[in-house]
Amino acid sequence: xxxxxxxxxxxxxxxxxxxxxxxxxxxxxxxxxxxxxxxxxxxxxxxxxxxxxxxxxxxxxxxxxxxxxxxxxxxxxxxxxxxxxxxxxxxxxxxxxxxxxxxxxxxxxxxxxxxxxxxxxxxxxxxxxxxxxxxxxxxxxxxxxxxxxxxxxxxxxxxxxxxxxxxxxxxxxxxxxxxxxxxxxxxxxxxxxxxxxxxxxxxxxxxxxxxxxxxxxxxxxxxxxxxxxxxxxxxxxxxxxxxxxxxxxxxxxxxxxxxxxxxxxxxxxxxxxxxxxxxxxxxxxxxxxxxxxxxxxxxxxxxxxxxxxxxxxxxxxxxxxxxxxxxxxxxxxxxxxxxxxxxxxxxxxxxxxxxxxxxxxxxxxxxxx
Amino acid sequence: xxxxxxxxxxxxxxxxxxxxxxxxxxxxxxxxxxxxxxxxxxxxxxxxxxxxxxxxxxxxxxxxxxxxxxxxxxxxxxxxxxxxxxxxxxxxxxxxxxxxxxxxxxxxxxxxxxxxxxxxxxxxxxxxxxxxxxxxxxxxxxxxxxxxxxxxxxxxxxxxxxxxxxxxxxxxxxxxxxxxxxxxxxxxxxxxxxxxxxxxxxxxxxxxxxxxxxxxxxxxxxxxxxxxxxxxxxxxxxxxxxxxxxxxxxxxxxxxxxxxxxxxxxxxxxxxxxxxxxxxxxxxxxxxxxxxxxxxxxxxxxxxxxxxxxxxxxxxxxxxxxxxxxxxxxxxxxxxxxxxxxxxxxxxxxxxxxxxxxxxxxxxxxxxxxxxxxxxxxxxxxxxxxxxxxxxxxxxxxxxxxxxxxxxxxxxxxxxxxxxxxxxxxxxxxxxxxxxxxxxxxxxxxx
Numbered sequence: 120x121x122x123x124x125x126x127x128x129x130x131x132x133x134x135x136x137x138x139x140x141x142x143x144x145x146x147x148x149x150x151x152x153x154x155x156x157x158x159x160x161x162x163x164x165x166x167x168x169x170x171x172x173x174x175x176x177x178x179x180x181x182x183x184x185x186x187x188x189x190x191x192x193x194x195x196x197x198x199x200x201x202x203x204x205x206x207x208x209x210x211x212x213x214x215x216x217x218x219x220x221x222x223x224x225x226x227x228x229x230x231x232x233x234x235x236x237x238x239x240x241x242x243x244x245x246x247x248x249x250x251x252x253x254x255x256x257x258x259x260x261x262x263x264x265x266x267x268x269x270x271x272x273x274x275x276x277x278x279x280x281x282x283x284x285x286x287x288x289x290x291x292x293x294x295x296x297x298x299x300x301x302x303x304x305x306x307x308x309x310x311x312x313x314x315x316x317x318x319x320x321x322x323x324x325x326x327x328x329x330x331x332x333x334x335x336x337x338x339x340x341x342x343x344x345x346x347x348x349x350x351x352x353x354x355x356x357x358x359x360x361x362x363x364x365x366x367x368x369x370x371x372x373x374x375x376x377x378x379x380x381x382x383x384x385x386x387x388x389x390x391x392x393x394x395x396x397x398x399x400x401x402x403x404x405x406x407x408x409x410x411x412x413x414x415x416x417x418x419x420x421x422x423x424x425x426x427x428x429x430x431x432x433x434x435x436x437x438x439x440x441x442x443x444x445x446x447x448x449x450x451x452x453x454x455x456x457x458x459x460x461x462x463x464x465x466x467x468x469x470x471x472x473x474x475x476x477x478x479x480x481x482x483x484x485x486x487x488x
Numbered sequence: 489x490x491x492x493x494x495x496x497x498x499x500x501x502x503x504x505x506x507x508x509x510x511x512x513x514x515x516x517x518x519x520x521x522x523x524x525x526x527x528x529x530x531x532x533x534x535x536x537x538x539x540x541x542x543x544x545x546x547x548x549x550x551x552x553x554x555x556x557x558x559x560x561x562x563x564x565x566x567x568x569x570x571x572x573x574x575x576x577x578x579x580x581x582x583x584x585x586x587x588x589x590x591x592x593x594x595x596x597x598x599x600x601x602x603x604x605x606x607x608x609x610x611x612x613x614x615x616x617x618x619x620x621x622x623x624x625x626x627x628x629x630x631x632x633x634x635x636x637x638x639x640x641x642x643x644x645x646x647x648x649x650x651x652x653x654x655x656x657x658x659x660x661x662x663x664x665x666x667x668x669x670x671x672x673x674x675x676x677x678x679x680x681x682x683x684x685x686x687x688x689x690x691x692x693x694x695x696x697x698x699x700x701x702x703x704x705x706x707x708x709x710x711x712x713x714x715x716x717x718x719x720x721x722x723x724x725x726x727x728x729x730x731x732x733x734x735x736x737x738x739x740x741x742x743x744x745x746x747x748x749x750x751x752x753x754x755x756x757x758x759x760x761x762x763x764x765x766x767x768x769x770x771x772x773x774x775x776x777x778x779x780x781x782x783x784x785x786x787x788x789x790x791x792x793x794x795x796x797x798x799x800x801x802x803x804x805x806x807x808x809x810x811x812x813x814x815x816x817x818x819x820x821x822x823x824x825x826x827x828x829x830x831x832x833x834x835x836x837x838x839x840x841x842x843x844x845x846x847x848x849x850x851x852x853x854x855x856x857x858x859x860x861x862x863x864x865x866x867x868x869x870x871x872x873x874x875x876x877x878x879x880x881x882x883x884x885x886x887x888x889x890x891x892x893x894x895x896x897x898x899x900x901x902x903x904x905x906x907x908x909x910x911x912x913x914x915x916x917x918x919x920x921x922x923x924x925x926x927x928x929x930x931x932x933x934x935x
Binding site: 152153155323324325344348352356357358359360412419421462465466467469470471473474475476477478479480486487 | 598672673675676677678679685688735736737738739740829832834835836838841843848849850851852853855860863864899900901904905906907
C-alpha cells in the first residue's frame with residue numbers, strides 16, 4: 120500500500136471526527152472545569168472541622184456532667200448526664216463518616232461506636248478493675264454503646280441504676296470511658312485545626328489516595344456499612360435471616376435508636392449536598408460535582424435521584440417506632456422496607472455516582488488495561 | 489505450498505530477534521520485581537479467601553507462601569531469557585510460571601498479561617538464543633548470525649493482531665460517536681502537566697478517541713513501510729507514553745514500545761547491540777562470524793505449531809460473534825480479544841441466600857468473602873458473578889444451611905449510562921452451570 124492510500128484513509132477519519140465532534144458541541148457550559156480544591160476547602164472549613172469542634176464541645180459537656188454526677192449521684196445529675204450523653208451521641212453521627220487523617224490513624228470510630236456492646240466484658244472489666252481500653256479486644260467494651268449499657272442497662276429502676284453507678288468501680292469505669300472519648304476526639308480535632316486541614320486541601324489530585332477519592336470512599340463505606348447495615352440491616356436480620364433486635368444502636372436506652380439513625384442520615388445528606396454545619400448556607404459538594412459532569416452522562420440526574428431516594432427512606436421511618444428494638448420485635452417488615460429504600464441509594468451511589476465521577480471503589484492501586 | 493516453503497526457507501540476520509529477547513526478558517524481570525514491590529502478591533493472591541478460576545483451569549491454586557517462590561522462579565527465568573542462558577529451558581519455565589500466576593485468579597486478568605503469555609509461548613519456538621547470548625557465547629555450535637525470516641515476521645504479525653483487533657474493537661458507537669469512556673476518564677486527569685487543563689474539553693475526548701482508533705488500526709502499516717517507519721515509531725513512543733501518563737497501565741506501554749522495535753531492520757539492531765557490547769565489553773564479533781544457520785530438532789515442528797497458534801490468534805478474538813447481545817454488556821468473548829481500555833463499567837451485586845423450602849432468606853456482605861478489587865471485578869462480569877454464586881451456595885451449604893438457593897440483585901452502568909438491572913434476580917444461580925454456553929440469566933441491555 121502506498122502513502123497516498125494512507126492519507127486517503129486518514130482524511131476520511133478526519134472528516135468523520137469533525138462530524139462526530141459537531142454532534143457533541145451543544146453544551147458550551149462544559150468548558151469550565153470543576154474546582155475540586157474549592158470543594159475540599161468547603162468540606163474542611165464548613166463541614167468537617169465545625170462538626171468536630173461541635174462534637175468536642177458536647178463531649179466536654181458530657182465530661183462535666185459525668186463529674187457532677189460522680190460528685191453528687193442523684194436523679195437530677197443523672198438526668199443531665201444522660202441528656203449530655205445523648206447530645207454527644209447525636210453530634211458524633213456528624214463526624215463518624217470522616218474516617219481520614221488522625222481519626223483513621225487512631226481508629227476513632229472503633230473506639231467510639233462499636234455495637235452491640237459486650238456487657239459481660241464490661242462487667243468483667245469493672246469487677247477486675249484491670250483493663251486496657253486501647254486494645255482492639257476492648258472495642259466493644261467502650262464508647263457510646265458501653266455508656267448506654269452503664270446508664271440504662273445495668274438493671275432495675277432509675278434509683279437502683281444510680282446506686283450501682285455511684286459505686287467506686289462503676290463510676291471509675293464510666294469516667295474512664297467518657298474521658299477517653301474526649302481525649303481521642305480532642306486529638307483529632309486539634310490535628311484538623313493545626314495542620315491537617317491544609318494537608319487535606321492540598322492533596323487535591325486525582326489519584327486513589329487524593330482527598331476527594333478518599334473522602335468519597337469513606338462516605339460510601341460509612342453509608343453502606345454503618346448507616347444502612349449497622350443501624351437498620353443487621354438488627355432487621357437482613358444478613359443473617361434472623362432478626363437481632365439487640366443489635367440496634369443504643370438498645371438499653373431504647374427510645375433513641377431511630378433518632379440516632381435519622382441524625383446519621385441527615386449528616387450523610389448534608390455532606391452530599393454541601394450544607395454548612397448547623398448554618399443555613401451551603402457550598403459546593405458531591406451534588407455539584409455530579410451536576411457538573413451531568414451533560415456527559417446522558418442527562419441522567421443522578422444527584423437528584425440520590426436525594427429523592429433518601430427522601431423515600433425518611434418517609435418510611437414515619438411509621439416506625441422511636442425504639443428500633445421494639446420495631447424489630449413487633450413489626451420487622453417496616454424495618455425491611457426501610458432497608459430496601461436505603462439499599463436503592465447504595466446502587467445509585469456505588470454504580471452511577473462513582474462511574475460519573477470516575478472514582479474507584481478500590482483501595483488497591485493495581486494496574487488496569 | 490511451494491511459495492510457503494520458499495518463504496519459510498528465507499533467512500535474515502538474527503540481531504532483531506536477539507535484541508527482542510534481551511529487552512523482553514529484562515522488562516519481564518522488572519515487571520515481576522515491580523509487582524512484588526507494590527505488595528500485590530499479597531494483596532491480589534494471598535489475602536483473598538477465594539479465587540476465581542478459568543474454565544478448565546480449576547486445578548490452578550494459589551500455593552500459599554510458595555507464591556513468592558513462584559515469582560522468584562518467574563523473575564529469574566526472565567533474567568535468563570534476557571541473558572540467553574539455557575534459553576530454551578528458561579523461556580519454557582518463564583511461560584509456565586507466568587501463565588500459572590495469571591491463571592490463579594481471573595479477577596486480575598489484564599490483556600497485557602495475556603499478551604506476555606502469548607509472546608513467551610511464541611518465543612519458546614524461536615531460536616532467539618543463537619545470537620548475542622550466553623548460550624551462543626559458550627558453545628560455538630549454538631552460534632548463528634542468521635535466523636529464518638519468519639522467526640522475526642511472526643512477532644510482527646502478533647503485534648499486528650494486537651493493534652488491529654484493539655483498533656477494530658474501538659469502532660463502536662460509544663467510542664466513536666460519544667467519545668465514551670474517555671469523556672468519563674479524561675476529566676479526572678486535570679492534574680497532569682501541560683495538557684491537564686484541556687482534559688475536560690469535549691474536543692479532546694473526541695481527539696483521543698479517534699486518534700486512538702486510527703493509531704491502533706494503522707500503526708503497523710506505517711511501521712512495516714520503510715519510508716514511514718521512523719515517524720511511526722516516534723508515534724508509538726508518544727502514544728504509549730501518553731497512555732502511561734493518563735492511565736494506570738503499569739509496564740504495558742514500555743513493553744509495547746520495545747516490542748515495536750522489531751519492525752526496524754537488522755542494521756538498527758546491529759548498532760543497538762554494538763552499543764551494548766561497548767558498555768558491557770562484550771566481543772560482538774564472536775557472534776558475527778558464523779554465517780551458517782543451525783537447526784534444532786524443535787525447528788522442524790515450530791512452523792506447524794506456530795502456524796496453528798497464529799490461526800488460533802486470528803480466530804479466537806472473534807468468538808464473541810457466536811453469542812447474542814452486546815459483548816460489552818454480556819462479556820461473552822470479551823477477554824483474550826485485545827479489548828484494551830475500552831469501556832467504563834461499574835456494577836453492584838447483592839446476593840440473597842434463600843432456603844428453597846422454607847423461603848427464609850438473608851443477604852450476603854461481600855466484604856466477608858471478597859477483597860475490594862475482587863468485588864469490583866465480580867460485579868460487572870457475569871461469569872464471575874456466577875462463580876461467586878456457586879462459591880456462596882457451597883459455603884452456606886457446608887455451614888449447615890439447607891436447600892440453598894442463590895439469587896443476585898445486581899445493577900451495572902456502561903459508559904456513563906444510568907445503571908440498569910444486570911442479572912435476572914429471579915434465577916437461582918446454583919442451578920446454572922459454569923460453562924461456555926450463552927448465559928441466558930443476563931438481562932438484555934437497554935440502550
